[in-house]
Amino acid sequence: MDTLLQHMAGQTVSCSDGTSSTVSNPAASTTGAPVTGQMVLLDMFFPGFSTFSAFVQKNLNIDLNVYIPLVLICGALTFAWQYFSDYCWDLIDRYMMSVVDVRTDDEIYNMLMGWVAAQKFAQGARRFVVNTNLNSRFWWLWRYDYDDEDEDGTEEDDHVQSTKGGKKALAYTPTFGSHWFWYKGRLLCFRRQQSRDMAGYSLSSEREEISIKCFGRDPWILKELLLEAREVYMKRDEAKTLIYRGTTKGSGSEPTWQRCMARTSRPFSTVILNEKVKKELIDDVTDYLNPATRRWYANRGIPYRRGYLLHGPPGTGKSSLSLALAGFFKMRIYIVSLSSIAANEENLASLFSELPRRCVVLLEDIDTAGLTHTREDGKVAAIDGGSDDMVPGQITAGDGTATTPTPSGRLSLSGLLNILDGVASQEGRVLIMTTNHLKKLDKALIRPGRVDMIVEFGRADKEMTAAIFRAIFAPLEGDEVDTPSDADSKDLFKTPSISTSPAGAAAAEARRELARDEATLKVVELADQFADKIPAHEFSPAEIQGFLLKHKRNAAAAVEGAEQWAVDTRKEKMEKDLREARERREKEEKAEAENKGTKKEEKGGKDKTETKKSKKSSKHNKVTSKKSSSKKSTRKAAISDADSSDDSTSSSSSSSSTKSSSSESESESEPERFKEKNSKRKHSKKEKTDITAPPPLLVKEDTIRVQVVPVQQEVQTIANYIAPGTEKTDDLAKAVVVVEDILVPQISVIEVNETRSTGSEDGKDSGYGTP
Numbered sequence: 001m002d003t004l005l006q007h008m009a010g011q012t013v014s015c016s017d018g019t020s021s022t023v024s025n026p027a028a029s030t031t032g033a034p035v036t037g038q039m040v041l042l043d044m045f046f047p048g049f050s051t052f053s054a055f056v057q058k059n060l061n062i063d064l065n066v067y068i069p070l071v072l073i074c075g076a077l078t079f080a081w082q083y084f085s086d087y088c089w090d091l092i093d094r095y096m097m098s099v100v101d102v103r104t105d106d107e108i109y110n111m112l113m114g115w116v117a118a119q120k121f122a123q124g125a126r127r128f129v130v131n132t133n134l135n136s137r138f139w140w141l142w143r144y145d146y147d148d149e150d151e152d153g154t155e156e157d158d159h160v161q162s163t164k165g166g167k168k169a170l171a172y173t174p175t176f177g178s179h180w181f182w183y184k185g186r187l188l189c190f191r192r193q194q195s196r197d198m199a200g201y202s203l204s205s206e207r208e209e210i211s212i213k214c215f216g217r218d219p220w221i222l223k224e225l226l227l228e229a230r231e232v233y234m235k236r237d238e239a240k241t242l243i244y245r246g247t248t249k250g251s252g253s254e255p256t257w258q259r260c261m262a263r264t265s266r267p268f269s270t271v272i273l274n275e276k277v278k279k280e281l282i283d284d285v286t287d288y289l290n291p292a293t294r295r296w297y298a299n300r301g302i303p304y305r306r307g308y309l310l311h312g313p314p315g316t317g318k319s320s321l322s323l324a325l326a327g328f329f330k331m332r333i334y335i336v337s338l339s340s341i342a343a344n345e346e347n348l349a350s351l352f353s354e355l356p357r358r359c360v361v362l363l364e365d366i367d368t369a370g371l372t373h374t375r376e377d378g379k380v381a382a383i384d385g386g387s388d389d390m391v392p393g394q395i396t397a398g399d400g401t402a403t404t405p406t407p408s409g410r411l412s413l414s415g416l417l418n419i420l421d422g423v424a425s426q427e428g429r430v431l432i433m434t435t436n437h438l439k440k441l442d443k444a445l446i447r448p449g450r451v452d453m454i455v456e457f458g459r460a461d462k463e464m465t466a467a468i469f470r471a472i473f474a475p476l477e478g479d480e481v482d483t484p485s486d487a488d489s490k491d492l493f494k495t496p497s498i499s500t501s502p503a504g505a506a507a508a509e510a511r512r513e514l515a516r517d518e519a520t521l522k523v524v525e526l527a528d529q530f531a532d533k534i535p536a537h538e539f540s541p542a543e544i545q546g547f548l549l550k551h552k553r554n555a556a557a558a559v560e561g562a563e564q565w566a567v568d569t570r571k572e573k574m575e576k577d578l579r580e581a582r583e584r585r586e587k588e589e590k591a592e593a594e595n596k597g598t599k600k601e602e603k604g605g606k607d608k609t610e611t612k613k614s615k616k617s618s619k620h621n622k623v624t625s626k627k628s629s630s631k632k633s634t635r636k637a638a639i640s641d642a643d644s645s646d647d648s649t650s651s652s653s654s655s656s657s658t659k660s661s662s663s664e665s666e667s668e669s670e671p672e673r674f675k676e677k678n679s680k681r682k683h684s685k686k687e688k689t690d691i692t693a694p695p696p697l698l699v700k701e702d703t704i705r706v707q708v709v710p711v712q713q714e715v716q717t718i719a720n721y722i723a724p725g726t727e728k729t730d731d732l733a734k735a736v737v738v739v740e741d742i743l744v745p746q747i748s749v750i751e752v753n754e755t756r757s758t759g760s761e762d763g764k765d766s767g768y769g770t771p
């Protein structure tokens with residue numbers, strides 16, 4: 001090759017166009033130095049080498065060609081060394097080192113990375129990865145917001161460069177590659193690399209492989225390190241309640257428990273509930289969690305489970321108590337809302353099988369659609385051929401007798417019961433179920449063994465209201481207390497209240513203590529005044545707390561605004577209820593109209609001659625009066641005809657009455673209809689069985705008109721419409737209405753100051769109220 005190139009250089013080549021040219025080396029022409037074939041080859045691999053070599057030779061008089069073999073030998077040696085060392089490392093790795101691979105889709109990843117970020121080698125790394133969240137990229141291990149603690153930077157996470165003011169903290173971990181560090185006198189290697197296996201289906205941030213190596217065939221040091229990492233991780237959460245939520249991400253993915261938060265444990269004392277009930281609950285759980293109790297259960301073959309049912313209106317503290325309980329016993333809490341779409345039998349079973357042995361499981365909203373029907377209802381439905389009426393999620397018989405198949409993908413009662421105490425269900429957990437409607441629950445769901453204790457939560461009474469007030473305004477440790485004594489003391493000592501001398505500090509502490517006591521006394525006094533202004537059993541603790549939080553820095557202002565707030569809130573709630581009732585009624589009327597349309601079509605040509613609407617209407621009214629033989633059904637018809645929301649389970653008489661009213665409503669406006677009916681009722685006393693007038697007024701007509709509207713509303717809601725304080729007039733009647741049976745509404749006044757039912761002028765009970 002060398003000779004060939006030398007031979008070619010300087011030769012004349014004939015071209016096709018008749019001209020001739022001489023082959024010469026360009027480098028030679030520029031520098032004038034002879035160019036060897038070796039050079040040409042080297043030029044191919046290292047462009048510009050010949051020029052460089054010629055330059056060196058010209059200026060330094062060194063012929064680089066002499067060193068070329070040397071360079072080649074060095075290259076070969078390096079290559080060989082690399083190969084050899086890789087081979088040796090491979091051997092050492094395989095036979096003389098211990099390695100632990102850390103799964104990135106497991107919680108240990110979060111633990112280890114938290115530990116690594118705190119190590120010197122990570123903080124001093126020249127190439128590193130910066131994170132605001134050290135946790136695994138896998139969604140079920142992802143913890144939003146880095147929990148609720150780190151923002152003030154008071155935690156022990158020195159490695160996390162947190163900044164005050166709600167900014168995200170930064171954490172640094174070594175980048176991809178091997179990083180050597182010393183741990184307990186042993187040299188270890190932290191290795192982080194990108195995984196090629198998962199390239200097709202995961203995000204690049206998810207494609208990680210983490211391992212730690214140590215020399216020696218005994219991996220004890222690695223295990224020790226992992227245990228330490230876990231301990232540090234757990235310690236951070238020691239004073240916290242870890243909250244997990246059952247979740248499925250996207251369709252088709254496996255349900256799993258996702259850690260969603262670690263909240264500072266709520267002290268039990270902050271949940272305002274009857275002290276006796278609270279104590280009973282704590283004693284019961286304490287006894288249950290005692291290892292001796294576990295053995296006791298096992299020896300007797302009784303399933304080791306305990307269930308609690310918390311019921312009451314929204315915002316009365318059910319979830320708060322569950323969280324406080326979990327925090328008190330240092331257990332994790334696993335929450336599933338049965339009203340969520342994903343809460344089907346399969347998902348729930350899968351979630352329950354993943355539960356740890358000792359934990360609190362909170363099943364929220366067990367009064368959810370599919371579980372409100374009783375097992376007996378299910379049977380009746382089957383016998384009546386009522387399967388058509390079953391709604392998605394309707395129960396199947398819990399005793400194993402199939403009624404109608406539960407639509408797939410929805411939770412059935414029997415399914416839930418199986419999950420709660422079937423063979424596969426976990427033992428050792430504390431089950432808490434919450435509901436807003438105890439009466440709707442199937443007895444099978446709350447029988448002893450499934451529910452061992454039922455705790456009722458109610459709207460705030462006077463004592464509770466005062467307690468909420470105290471809880472919010474009473475100064476606690478760490479709170480700043482401004483009192484005149486503070487100012488006095490400053491004058492006295494002529495120094496700021498924070499003194500550096502021990503005597504000064506003690507005096508400042510004593511002053512603070514005194515100020516706190518004074519403030520506490522004042523708060524107790526204000527709490528009583530506040531409680532006097534809030535009507536008992538009308539507002540939930542959450543509502544009261546919401547109002548107080550608006551004045552959290554000014555207790556006196558809260559007391560001052562209490563009355564007005566109560567009036568406004570009541571009005572708001574009333575309007576909301578009325579709006580909802582109206583919407584519901586409209587919806588039902590629409591559905592009924594559609595239904596009617598379908599029926600008409602079915603009747604075909606029969607009704608073609610009867611086209612006039614008025615005739616149809618009178619016919620319906622006749623039917624109504626015939627069917628309305630009982631007083632109760634007449635009342636119901638009247639109420640549902642007025643402004644009430646229709647009861648879907650109403651009898652045929654009621655529905656025909658509703659039909660009549662709906663046909664009327666097509667042509668008349670609501671107030672006109674009410675007026676007309678009112679006058680009808682007044683002038684024809686005998687038409688008692690055909691009352692289609694609006695509900696009666698329970699108070700003097702000239703003071704306030706009270707319409708008892710929604711039959712389906714909760715008792716308390718109805719009572720709110722006419723509760724004392726609705727309007728500040730002296731002659732306002734006080735009344736509480738009790739709806740005893742929502743199918744056949746029977747309203748009776750149980751507390752009346754001055755009441756006159758305008759529905760019955762002859763002094764007899766109109767059927768709506770008892771004066």
Ligand SMILES: Nc1ncnc2c1ncn2[C@@H]1O[C@H](COP(=O)(O)OP(=O)(O)OP(=O)(O)O)[C@@H](O)[C@H]1O
Pocket residue numbers: 270271272273312313314315316317318319320321436457541542543545
């Ligand atoms: N009995 C109570 N003691 C202390 N705080 C309460 C109480 N009831 C409600 N609260 C406060 O009201 C808010 C809502 O309470 P919580 O979520 O526990 O109510 P809930 O009964 O579970 O409501 P829902 O039925 O809607 O789930 C919380 O901030 C809580 O602090």
